[in-house]
Structures are given as C-alpha cells and as structure tokens.
Amino acid sequence: MTHSAVVSGRIAAETAVKLDKLAERLDRSRAWIVARAVEQFVEEEAEFLASLDEAERQIDRGEFFTQEQMEAWFEARHRGEAAE
Incomplete structure (x- = not known):
C-alpha cells in the first residue's frame, strides 16, 4: 500500500484552467497530475x-x-577547427 500525504496550495486561476484541460485530455485527476508534477520537480531539484x-x-x-x-582551451580549439 502506498502512503500519501495531503498537501494544499494555491495556483493562479489560469493555471487551474490549464490543469483541468490537461486532466481531461489525459483522463486523469487534478491530484494525479499535481502529484506527478511535484514528484518530478522535487527529483530534479534534488539532483541539481x-x-x-x-x-x-x-x-x-x-x-x-x-x-x-x-578561455585558452577554447581559443586553441577554435584555432584548430578554423585551420581544418
């Protein structure tokens, strides 16, 4: 069984409209999309x-x-490519 936590937050009304359209197109709930987005963000930030x-x-x-x-390496490389 997967454990979960409830998180509440505010988003811009325009973003909510886009979220609803995406949810409808993907046949997923708002919560599912938000959970995936948060998971991806947290993973990417942790890696960074x-x-x-x-x-x-x-x-x-x-x-x-x-x-x-x-700069010296770049200049040497650039000169080498220009000579070819």
Whole structure:
C-alpha cells in the first residue's frame, strides 16, 4: 500500500484552467497530475543540488579550471577547427 500525504496550495486561476484541460485530455485527476508534477520537480531539484554539492567538493579538491584556462582551451580549439 502506498502512503500519501495531503498537501494544499494555491495556483493562479489560469493555471487551474490549464490543469483541468490537461486532466481531461489525459483522463486523469487534478491530484494525479499535481502529484506527478511535484514528484518530478522535487527529483530534479534534488539532483541539481546534489550536482552543486559535488561541484563544491571538486573545487575543494582542486579539480577545476580557471576562467583563463578555459578561455585558452577554447581559443586553441577554435584555432584548430578554423585551420581544418
């Protein structure tokens, strides 16, 4: 059995109209669509924050390029492609 929690929130009236149209087209309830949207948002935000945490750990370990190094790499690559 899946456990669930009730969450309440406000959305713009225009968004509610779009939500109802989507629910009708998908033959799903408002609640089903909102639950999927929240799940997706939470998952994506958690992944994004985890990637930021990893980036900070990489910086702490010195695993990064400076702006100048990246510009030099880009220029070298650009010159190489222009020569072809």
